[in-house]
Amino acid sequence: MSKFLSKRLQNLEPYTPGEQPQDQQYIKLNTNENPYPPSPWAAEAINAAAVNQLRLYSDPTCEKLLQAIATRYELQPEQVMPGNGSDENLFFALRAFCDEDTPLAYADVTYGCYKVWAGLLHIPSHVIPLEKDFSLDPKKYYSLGGETIVIANPNAPTGMALPAAEIEKIVQANAGGVVIVDEAYVDFGGESCVPLIKKYPNLLVVQTFSKSRSLAGARLGFAMGSAELIADLNRVKFSLNPYNINRLTLLAGETAMRDEDYFRRTCGIVAATRETTAQELAKRGFAVLPSKANFVFARTDKMAGGALYAALKEKGILVRHFDAPRIADWLRISIGKPEDMHKLMEALDAILENASRANAAQPTD
Ligand code: PMP
Numbered sequence: 001m002s003k004f005l006s007k008r009l010q011n012l013e014p015y016t017p018g019e020q021p022q023d024q025q026y027i028k029l030n031t032n033e034n035p036y037p038p039s040p041w042a043a044e045a046i047n048a049a050a051v052n053q054l055r056l057y058s059d060p061t062c063e064k065l066l067q068a069i070a071t072r073y074e075l076q077p078e079q080v081m082p083g084n085g086s087d088e089n090l091f092f093a094l095r096a097f098c099d100e101d102t103p104l105a106y107a108d109v110t111y112g113c114y115k116v117w118a119g120l121l122h123i124p125s126h127v128i129p130l131e132k133d134f135s136l137d138p139k140k141y142y143s144l145g146g147e148t149i150v151i152a153n154p155n156a157p158t159g160m161a162l163p164a165a166e167i168e169k170i171v172q173a174n175a176g177g178v179v180i181v182d183e184a185y186v187d188f189g190g191e192s193c194v195p196l197i198k199k200y201p202n203l204l205v206v207q208t209f210s211k212s213r214s215l216a217g218a219r220l221g222f223a224m225g226s227a228e229l230i231a232d233l234n235r236v237k238f239s240l241n242p243y244n245i246n247r248l249t250l251l252a253g254e255t256a257m258r259d260e261d262y263f264r265r266t267c268g269i270v271a272a273t274r275e276t277t278a279q280e281l282a283k284r285g286f287a288v289l290p291s292k293a294n295f296v297f298a299r300t301d302k303m304a305g306g307a308l309y310a311a312l313k314e315k316g317i318l319v320r321h322f323d324a325p326r327i328a329d330w331l332r333i334s335i336g337k338p339e340d341m342h343k344l345m346e347a348l349d350a351i352l353e354n355a356s357r358a359n360a361a362q363p364t365d
Helices: 040-045 048-055 063-073 086-097 113-120 164-173 227-240 247-258 260-283 305-314 338-360
Strands: 080-083 104-107 125-128 148-152 179-182 203-208 221-224 295-299 331-334
Touching: 040 247, 048 247, 063 080, 063 221, 063 247, 080 086, 080 227, 086 113, 086 148, 086 179, 086 203, 086 221, 086 227, 104 113, 113 125, 148 164, 164 179, 221 227, 247 260, 260 295, 260 338, 305 331, 305 338
Parallel strands: 104 125, 104 148, 148 179, 179 203
Antiparallel strands: 080 221, 203 221, 295 331
């Protein structure tokens, strides 16, 4: 920390992203990436001609991409705003809809960036604990008096989801504030709130190309809501970074959005692999939360979360462990290809057998 850093930022604890090793020696199940490549249409679109165009700025209005997203979600292009990853959409939304007098309400166990951004933007946080079983009680979000609310649905890192009808009641009960629904993982089995946009001018839905469309490295997300809310977000965007989406990403996003068959097929495979993974973990005595996302959240009584994470890493498998209250014994495991998950089970069997042998060898007095 230099002596020049603003006092306001000195206590800020930045978000720690999951490990991104730059070699290929790990089975990577730690940052909820898709194990399948993006649509072949995206690869075709980013061809040499597109690369030659990199000397020119990208389209600040993202017109073709907006058209593709609007068509897919039955909205008008003015109801959509792309972001440099949905992280940027969410950050812009907090910048636009929160301030010292308009706190941000969110769960205690949820996506860690909400808290970090609130800190960076000097927004007061209203943290609402999840229930003992990590479910979210919608009633705790009714009538929050104009606060901005953000709900990840499905939630991360739990994977648990609320039906859209429950979110609708929250949106209805908070007509004086904006409700942001972060649907980063919705395509793997959750119920989207996009159809509610036409009924509620205070609803903003944020999605991403990072997970279900296999474009995490392209950095592309999108917010959807009333034209007025989207105009507010554009006000922030055009005050910060008008060319926030680069040319290659615009092409990859537009083509991937149009390839509906590929999207459905790969999401279906990931969801099916999630179900078999959850069953295999349960067979081994793990508690596994009911997930609608492309990951599962699981724990075992046989080993502490941190130790199991380290043992898996030693065997070349990366999963995510959060050293945080309530979840320190849980691991978030992204869904890979079936063969990756098979290797995970083999590694778990070896590690847990070792641990139980070591336990049995302990003196008992
Ligand atoms: N929301 C949630 C709940 C997430 O888990 C993530 C990424 N890990 C994001 C948003 C942001 O994803 P991206 O910026 O890649 O779209």
